[in-house]
Amino acid sequence: MDMEDNLPRKADDALAQLTKQDLDPLSVSELEARIAALEGEIVRTRAKIDHAVRHKASAEALFRK
Template sequence: MDDDERPRRRSTEGDFGAASLLTSESLERYSLDELDARIALLEDEIARIKAHRDKSSAHMTAAQALFRPKQP
């Protein structure tokens, strides 16, 4: 099985893989342009994660409404 076909390991609380590595990486070697590019990339990733969270929340709300017992 290729590495791309393997399921990704899910992060546990406090362990977010690459994100954890980013927070410990020294930023001293980056130029201002590289830092700006990195900020833009991270902001895009934050927007993507928030959109996914909102979609998941809407899905959960719809499922709860569908399967919630009806009130008499």
Template sequence: MDMDDDLFSSRPEDPLALLARQDLDPLSFDELDARILALEAEIARIRSHKDTVTLHRSAADALFKR
């Protein structure tokens, strides 16, 4: 079984699952570099959102703490 199958098997039509299965062979060197930059930007966006969620969760926990 492929590692991607383990990570994404519960949502086979998830865009991330489709991305992980995409054939990279037709892509040029420049296209691969562009893809890496786009994915790194997406990782940064997700990390930023995760930090925001963590701050909101901490504020809510502090507010409702008895």
């Protein structure tokens, strides 16, 4: 399975809406808060990827024996 298979596909999904949002009306502090939230989501997503990779490696090791 390709990693992109898990990405939202609808034009109205949250990620698509987020990337299309007009940033002009946001203040600097709102933009910084947005960046902090996005960085937190990146950390959470990377942790999920790491967990999935370790889980797959464990399963493959178990069935190789």
